Amino acid sequence: MPTRIPNVLAIAGSDPSGGAGIQADIKAISALGAYAMAVLTALTAQNTRTVTQIHVPPAAFVAAELDAILDDIRVDAVKIGMVANAEIATLLADRLSAAAAEGGPIDRARIVVDPVMVAKSGAPLLEPAAAATVRDRLVPMAGLITPNLPEAAALTGLPLPTTVDSMGEMARALKALGPRAVLLKGGHLDGPASDDVFYDGFRLIRLPATRLASRNTHGTGCTLSSAIAALIPQSPDLESAVRRAKGYLTGAIAAADRLSVGGGHGPTHHFHEMWQRDAADAAAAS
Numbered sequence: 001m002p003t004r005i006p007n008v009l010a011i012a013g014s015d016p017s018g019g020a021g022i023q024a025d026i027k028a029i030s031a032l033g034a035y036a037m038a039v040l041t042a043l044t045a046q047n048t049r050t051v052t053q054i055h056v057p058p059a060a061f062v063a064a065e066l067d068a069i070l071d072d073i074r075v076d077a078v079k080i081g082m083v084a085n086a087e088i089a090t091l092l093a094d095r096l097s098a099a100a101a102e103g104g105p106i107d108r109a110r111i112v113v114d115p116v117m118v119a120k121s122g123a124p125l126l127e128p129a130a131a132a133t134v135r136d137r138l139v140p141m142a143g144l145i146t147p148n149l150p151e152a153a154a155l156t157g158l159p160l161p162t163t164v165d166s167m168g169e170m171a172r173a174l175k176a177l178g179p180r181a182v183l184l185k186g187g188h189l190d191g192p193a194s195d196d197v198f199y200d201g202f203r204l205i206r207l208p209a210t211r212l213a214s215r216n217t218h219g220t221g222c223t224l225s226s227a228i229a230a231l232i233p234q235s236p237d238l239e240s241a242v243r244r245a246k247g248y249l250t251g252a253i254a255a256a257d258r259l260s261v262g263g264g265h266g267p268t269h270h271f272h273e274m275w276q277r278d279a280a281d282a283a284a285a286s
Contacts, residue, residue: 006034006233007074010226011066011092012081012116013042013054013125019267020046020219025079025226027270032248034230037073039065041092042084044125048218048262051123059087066095070105077110079229080138081222086130093137100141109180110232113142114225115151131155140178144238146225147174149188160188164195164206171199183228183242185221187211198242205239207246216256216266223268224249248273 010025018024022038029036041062045053069075078096083089100108115134117126126134135155139145152170153160155177161167167184174182181200189195194211197204227245235241255272269275 006076006230007037008034008077008079008226008230008233009037009039009069009075010079010081010229011039011041011083012079012222013044013084014040015044015046015219017047017218017262017267019048019261019265020222021082024219024222024267024270025081028223028226028248029079029230031270031274032227032230032245033234034076036230037069037075039069041088042082042125046123047264048266049264051125054084054125056084056088059085059091062088063091063095066092070095070099075099075106076233077112077229078106079112079114079226080142081114081225082116082125083130083134083138084125085127086133089130089133089138093133093141097141107143108141109143109238110229111141111143112225112229112232113138113145113179114221115139115145115147115155116221117151117154135177139174142179143232144181144183144228144242145174145179146183146185146221146228148185148221152184161186162189164189164193164197167195167197168199168204168206171197171204175199175201181238185224187217187220196246198239200238207243209246209250212250212253214253214256215264216259216268217253218262218265218267220249220253220268223252223270 012022015021026036043055099106156173171184184197196207231241252268255269
């Protein structure tokens, strides 16, 4: 009997340049063997250099998108990225909390929240009033949150960590907000390392990584959180899903120079493994 392919729902804004947001989510989920679905919370006009405009649909429409999926399709994992404003954050929290209640169609342990606040270009992607709603409503219902260091500081009100040791203290503070587990990303640290910290309330695990010299890092946070969501239903435990997703992202950044997209922070190569195999197969067949 064939293995059931997971259905993974991404809830995020759109990036027309294809490197971040819902486009990155769909690519990462698909590359890792899951079926991707999408609820759009915002339309952005952006490229690899900047965000020029953001259009936010009515919250009622976002609710209708989500309801249409939950009424018909099995959801094996959820990734939440850009939520744009407090009204959308609140409705998502209300509906997903109900869906993740005991006996509901969604497993809370399989909800990944990436608290997106600022684009790689520096443009804000979350209204200031919405940050408290994300912290108080979405973060506590998550099975995993994946903030970077500035996002973690904004959520906790604590100083920005400058070392891996201080990241451990920040991870504990984030866990106290209510999620089941925390993956605190260390990409904003100085130096040749880009270590992350994973904390589930019992184990504080340092996940070492070497910083890759690349400008092609547009959408790395979206890609990582979606990769984790895609892999949770396919992994024996959360830590395994996180480790495999990190390996996938490292490969996507390392192969990103094979792409030629824009003049700013280019995208990662979401299909680096698949396209490399296809090229090798074609060369062998010729």
